[in-house]
Amino acid sequence: MKKLCLVGLMLLAGSAWAEWVIYQKSEKVTQYYDPATILKDGNMRQVWQLQNLSRSLQNGTTSLRMLREYDCNKARWRSLAIYAHTEPMAGGTVLETTGEDNSWNGIRPDTIVEVLLDLICVQK
DSSP states (O other), rough: OOHHHHHHHHHHHTTTTOEEEEEOSSSEEEEEEEEGGEEEEETTTEEEEEEEESSOOOTTTOOEEEEEETTTTTEEEEEEEEEEEGGGGGGEEEEEEEEOOOOEEEEOOSSSHHHHHOOOHHHO
């Protein structure tokens, strides 16, 4: 219950209090994470991420704010929540919300996801 309340409070806080740090930038997307939101439970990590798109999607999405969980030992991740926003930096209206996806995704070596895994798993 405490974990659920904490996630709820983090959702309400949104991007207003976030200290977004860029970990990847390309022509199409800039990817951020908020180190202050890393929750640690053994080898598991949860962290808020943000993707700013260089072009809006057909539905008007300009940025995506995501809560993801990472398994530092098994090099895998899954989504806990995704919010599609109309403005950059998780601003504007939330167009769509996606809930928890219990399926794990493997992390391939030399990918941007591995870069983030290394950043968040190094913190003990």
